[in-house]
Amino acid sequence: xxxKEIPLTITFVSGVxxxxxxxxxxxxxxxxxxxxxxxxxxxxxxxxxxxxxxLLRIHYKRVNTRKxxxxxxxxxxxxxxCFVTLGISTGLNGKTYRYVWxxxxxxxxxxxxxxxxxxxxxxxxxxxxxxxxxxxxxxxxAVLVMLGRxxxxxxxxxxxxxxxxxxxAVPNTAGMxxxxxxxxLGAVSVCFRVVLxxxxxHFGGLGE
Amino acid sequence: xxxxxxxxxxxxxxxxxxxxxxxNNPVFTLAEHLFVAxxxxxLIVTAYFNxxxxxxxxxxxxxxxxxxxxxxxxxxxxxxxxxxALYSRMPIAFLVGVxxxxxxxxxxxxxxxxxxxxxxxxxxxxxxxxxxxxTVTSVTFFFFTVKxxxxxxxxxxxxxxxxxxxxxxxxxxxxVMGRMSLIIGRFGFLMRxxxxxxx
Amino acid sequence: MTIxxxxxxxxxxxxxxxxxxxxxxxxxxxxxxxxxxxxxxxxVFDQVEKLPKDAIVxxxxxxxxGSEAELLPQTQGVAVHAMRKGAxxxxxxxxxxxxxxxxxxxxxxxxxxxxxYGKDYIILPYKANEEASVSAxxxxxxAMYKEDVDGKVLDQLPLWSRVKTIKDxxxxxxxxxxxxxxxxxxxxxxxxxxxxSGGGTGVQVPTRAPYIQGGQLQGxxxxxxxxAEYEKLINVPGRALAGMDAQxxxxxxxxxxxxxxxxxxxxxxxxxxxxxx
Numbered sequence: 001x002x003x004k005e006i007p008l009t010i011t012f013v014s015g016v017x018x019x020x021x022x023x024x025x026x027x028x029x030x031x032x033x034x035x036x037x038x039x040x041x042x043x044x045x046x047x048x049x050x051x052x053x054x055l056l057r058i059h060y061k062r063v064n065t066r067k068x069x070x071x072x073x074x075x076x077x078x079x080x081x082c083f084v085t086l087g088i089s090t091g092l093n094g095k096t097y098r099y100v101w102x103x104x105x106x107x108x109x110x111x112x113x114x115x116x117x118x119x120x121x122x123x124x125x126x127x128x129x130x131x132x133x134x135x136x137x138x139x140x141x142a143v144l145v146m147l148g149r150x151x152x153x154x155x156x157x158x159x160x161x162x163x164x165x166x167x168x169a170v171p172n173t174a175g176m177x178x179x180x181x182x183x184x185l186g187a188v189s190v191c192f193r194v195v196l197x198x199x200x201x202h203f204g205g206l207g208e
Numbered sequence: 209x210x211x212x213x214x215x216x217x218x219x220x221x222x223x224x225x226x227x228x229x230x231x232n233n234p235v236f237t238l239a240e241h242l243f244v245a246x247x248x249x250x251l252i253v254t255a256y257f258n259x260x261x262x263x264x265x266x267x268x269x270x271x272x273x274x275x276x277x278x279x280x281x282x283x284x285x286x287x288x289x290x291x292x293a294l295y296s297r298m299p300i301a302f303l304v305g306v307x308x309x310x311x312x313x314x315x316x317x318x319x320x321x322x323x324x325x326x327x328x329x330x331x332x333x334x335x336x337x338x339x340x341x342x343t344v345t346s347v348t349f350f351f352f353t354v355k356x357x358x359x360x361x362x363x364x365x366x367x368x369x370x371x372x373x374x375x376x377x378x379x380x381x382x383x384v385m386g387r388m389s390l391i392i393g394r395f396g397f398l399m400r401x402x403x404x405x406x407x
Numbered sequence: 408m409t410i411x412x413x414x415x416x417x418x419x420x421x422x423x424x425x426x427x428x429x430x431x432x433x434x435x436x437x438x439x440x441x442x443x444x445x446x447x448x449x450x451v452f453d454q455v456e457k458l459p460k461d462a463i464v465x466x467x468x469x470x471x472x473g474s475e476a477e478l479l480p481q482t483q484g485v486a487v488h489a490m491r492k493g494a495x496x497x498x499x500x501x502x503x504x505x506x507x508x509x510x511x512x513x514x515x516x517x518x519x520x521x522x523x524y525g526k527d528y529i530i531l532p533y534k535a536n537e538e539a540s541v542s543a544x545x546x547x548x549x550a551m552y553k554e555d556v557d558g559k560v561l562d563q564l565p566l567w568s569r570v571k572t573i574k575d576x577x578x579x580x581x582x583x584x585x586x587x588x589x590x591x592x593x594x595x596x597x598x599x600x601x602x603x604s605g606g607g608t609g610v611q612v613p614t615r616a617p618y619i620q621g622g623q624l625q626g627x628x629x630x631x632x633x634x635a636e637y638e639k640l641i642n643v644p645g646r647a648l649a650g651m652d653a654q655x656x657x658x659x660x661x662x663x664x665x666x667x668x669x670x671x672x673x674x675x676x677x678x679x680x681x682x683x684x
Contacts, residue, residue, distance in 0.1 A: 003294050007301035014302055018309035034546045037539045039277035040306040042263045043299050044536030046281025048255040048503075052248045053285060072241045079245035087253030092506055093557055097253075101507055103214035104221055105250060106472040107397070108243040111225035113473030114390035117657070118229060120383065121426050122419040125664040129672055134373045141377025142384075143662055149385050149609075149632050150655040151440020161443045167378050168616050169446070170335050174342020175375025177323055177617040178368060181343075182350035184319035191308040191315075202304045203297050229423050247471075254503040254533040261532055261554050303536075310538045314593025318623060322597065326621030339620070379613040382629065386477060386609030388426075388657040389631035392650040393476020395430045406434050406649075 008197040015195030055080065141167055210402050219402040222394055342371040411678070415671030422664055429656035438652045447612070447619060448636040450626025454578060454604045455485060460493040462577040463569060467499045467605070468508040469537075469587035474608055478582045479508065480634035480647040481606035485580055486512050488641050490520040495566055496528040497576070499544070501537045501587050506530055506556045525564035530556040537587050541594045545573050545601075573599050581605040582628075588615065592623050606633055 014036055020026075021033035059073035067073070087097050130136050147153030148164020157163075193199040210216065224239035259281070267274040280299040286292040327343045329336040348361065349368030399406045458464065466486065470478045489496065498509035509530045513522065522528055531552050534540035543551040548570060552561055561567040569575060579595060581588045582605050596603045602625050607615065609630030618624040628637055631654060634647035 002297065007297040010298055010301040011305035011308075014305035015309045018306060019312060022309075022313045030546070034543065034550065035273070036306055037310070037543045037546070038262065038551065039274075039280075040303065040539040041534050041536050041543065042259055042274070042277040043281045043284070043303055044539065045255040045258040045262075045534075046284050046299070047303065048251050048535050050284060050287075052252045053288065055244070055248055057288065069237070072237055075238065076241040076245045079242055080249045083246055083249035084252050087249065088256055091557065092253065092257065093510070098507070098510075099214060100246065101250065103217045104242065105246040106475065107218040107221040107394075108225060108239055109247060109472035110390070110475055111222045111394050112240075112243055114387075114394045114476070115225065115228065117387040117391040118423045118426060120387045121422050121657075121661050121664065124384065124661050125417070125419070125422060125668045128665050128668065130669050134370060137370055137373040138377035138380065139665070141374045142381040143665070145378050145381030146384055146658045146662060149381070149629075150658045151438070151442060151651060152655040152659055154441045154443060161445065164381075165445050165447075166335075167374065168382075168613060169620065170338050171342055171371055171374040172378040172613045173616040173620045174339045175346050175368075175371040175373075176614055177327065177339075177343045177620075178346025178350060178372065179375070180319050180614075180617055181323050181347050184315040184323070187315050188312055188320070191312045194304055194308040202300060229420070251503045254506075255535060258533055258535055261558070262534070266553075307536075307538060310542050310594070313542075314538070314590065314597070318589075318593040318597040318618075322621055322623055323617060326617070326623075375613060379610065382609040382612050384658065384661055385632060385654065386630045388654055388661075389477045389609065389650065390474070391426070392430055392434075392631065392653045392657075393646075395427070395434065395653075396476075396646060396650060399431070399434055 007203065008200075012195060012197060015191075019195070052080070052084075141171075209404055215401055219398060222398060226394075341367070344368075346371050346375075409675075409678075411671045411674040413671075414667050415675060417664075417667070422660070425660050426657055429660050430653045433653035433656045434649070437649070438655075440652055440655050442635060442639060442648070442651055444636045444640060445629070445633075447626045448628055448633050448640070450619070451485070451604050451606070451628055452488070452626075452637065452640045454602065454625045455488045455492060455494075455580075458489065458492045458494050458577060462492070462494045463566075463575055464489055464494045464496055465499050465576050465579040465581075466496050466509070466512075467501060467579065467581040467583075467587065467591070468505045468512070469501045469581055469583040469585070470508070471502060471504045471584070474584040475508075477608050477630045477634065478584065478606060479511070480631065480645055481628045481637065482508065482512055482582050483515065483645070484634055484637040484641060484643065484647070485582075485606070485628075486516055487643055488637075489580070490516060490522060491641075494577075495569070497566075497570065498528065498530040500531060500533040500556070501540055501590075503533055506533055509556075525559075526566055529561070529564055529566050532556045537590050538594065541587075541590045545595045545599050548573055573601055576601055578625075579603045579605070583607045583611070588624070588627075589618075592618055596623055609633075 017029060017036060018033045021029040056077065059076050062073040063070050063077065083100065086094065090097050128139065130139050145164045145167055147156065148160045153160035190199060194202070221239060224235045227233055228236040263274040263278050267278065280302055283295050284299045287296040327340055329340055331337050331340065345364050345368030347368070349365040349372065466482070468478065468482050500506045500509065513528060516522070532554065555561055555564065573595065579591050579601055581591050581603065584607065588603065588605060588607060591603045595601050603623070604625040604627070606628030609632065612627060612629035615624055615627050619627060628634060631647050631650055635651050638645050638648045
């Protein structure tokens with residue numbers, strides 16, 4: 001029962017309440033739907049902790065078994081536990097918490113993401129090979145947009161920004177709208193399959 | 209040069225991550241582990257206060273129904289024990305059921321109906337004509353990619369494919385712009401806030 | 408190895424050094440390159456410009472430190488403009504870092520504009536699951552939020568008494584790196600008619616363009632360039648404008664290397680075809 005019937009019933013009931021509340025505008029349904037949505041926020045907050053729990057489990061195992069990089073795992077565990085304890089005890093506005101967030105978390109995160117600039121340059125150089133007409137169309141659009149978005153492009157040709165804006169506003173809008181409509185149709189069909197219990201891949205192998 | 213210890217800490221963290229560009233090294237590995245620890249820790253702290261404010265405080269004040277999402281949330285962690293893992297299906301079922309229905313509500317109106325109605329444009333200028341033709345052909349390309357190998361649908365699909373190539377090219381150009389902005393930000397910090405060589 | 412083979416196989420570390428040098432050079436020696444304002448940025452500006460005094464706006468910094476370089480200047484620029492118009496702000500947090508950015512921006516600007524917490528702005532706490540949070544916000548904002556980010560009861564704050572339903576909000580300004588803007592459009596804009604605007608990373612502009620054309624999104628700032636354009640419009644030059652010359656040089660480096668790589672590839676292919684004949 002807990003493997004199939006109860007979970008599928010929960011999905012069906014919660015899904016149907018929300019869909020009917022949206023379609024029928026009945027006050028009792030709207031109230032139930034609003035309550036379920038607020039419960040969803042709380043359950044999602046618990047889910048946010050799953051990543052932390054998994055991280056603790058994996059790195060604790062590495063430290064215990066003295067795997068090759070166990071020292072780094074130990075540092076990770078200590079940092080994680082200390083930071084969480086600090087946050088919970090002093091709150092998000094705590095002076096030390098904000099100090100660590102501003103002077104450690106922010107630069108580490110910002111710099112890690114900024115490495116993408118180097119990877120994309122390298123990828124553009126190595127992988128961007130124009131061998132077909134369509135690839136050429138992609139390349140021309142990319143180069144025109146790249147030039148149109150910067151001052152050098154405006155110096156090369158005064159109307160370059162207008163060209164870039166036009167590419168975004170017209171052919172790009174048309175293409176992306178196709179993607180959006182196709183994606184929306186797919187999402188709606190998957191959603192109905194999920195609510196009706198025809199799609200169960202989200203359970204994975206849990207409890208098998 | 210800055211005399212603030214916090215700025216120095218941030219600068220060292222920045223350079224530790226940048227060191228990966230040369231090659232993988234222990235300093236980068238340490239920075240990487242710290243990054244994961246702090247990011248996860250911050251998420252846990254904010255989630256804790258979210259749960260406390262929305263569920264635990266009202267529960268203590270007498271709104272007993274909040275016990276349901278709290279129990280469902282705790283059951284999520286049952287996945288870590290083999291004999292209890294199947295109970296974690298219930299909160300997942302709830303998350304997916306609500307999530308799927310919310311998604312339907314949003315997608316049908318904003319991403320489907322309004323997108324289609326926005327494509328109904330007067331064909332009195334070249335831009336409108338291009339938007340209409342482009343949208344119809346790209347949707348055709350998605351729907352009939354596999355089935356139509358030749359004939360009029362294949363031609364329509366081809367036009368759609370070209371439109372998509374231009375759209376992806378525009379996306380790529382903007383992606384390069386976005387990524388470059390990130391290193392401009394980091395170098396700006398190093399040169400302005402840490403070294404003080406620019407204002 | 409011919410020169411074409413060498414062109415096709417330049418060590419990527421040379422490219423990394425050139426990208427870094429172009430940023431450093433442009434920062435040390437600004438070139439003062441021109442900057443025109445795009446229509447999408449103008450639309451955002453116009454939305455904020457037409458806000459009546461004391462209008463309530465939702466400011467939603469939905470990003471993490473990884474995208475701070477692009478989105479923090481946008482948030483600051485729009486916040487300055489909104490405060491000049493006397494708008495009251497509800498800072499909504501759909502990401503874990505949002506409350507920190509709300510504090511950061513208001514910490515920089517509140518004193519200058521004499522904005523008082525609780526009367527002129529409120530920072531709301533983080534809520535997990537953006538779809539559920541935005542949906543709940545739309546249906547009953549007062550049921551969704553009882554306390555502010557520091558645990559103060561919202562009913563004790565004067566600004567909160569003006570917020571009965573989502574229709575009391577004149578504009579939503581979201582700064583997003585993922586899907587929050589689309590979520591606002593789908594679950595707030597479409598069902599409740601609240602105007603949505605704001606900014607995002609450069610990569611998102613193409614995907615949001617259909618919504619702008621359809622009138623569901625009132626313009627959008629695109630990346631650091633969008634922030635720079637906004638700084639120009641409000642006449643407050645900041646880090647975004649300062650970064651535009653570097654943006655130009657780095658784009659030039661990438662384009663040159665794309666050309667070099669393709670040139671090398673074409674010439675090698677041509678010589679191989681010639682050899683076969």
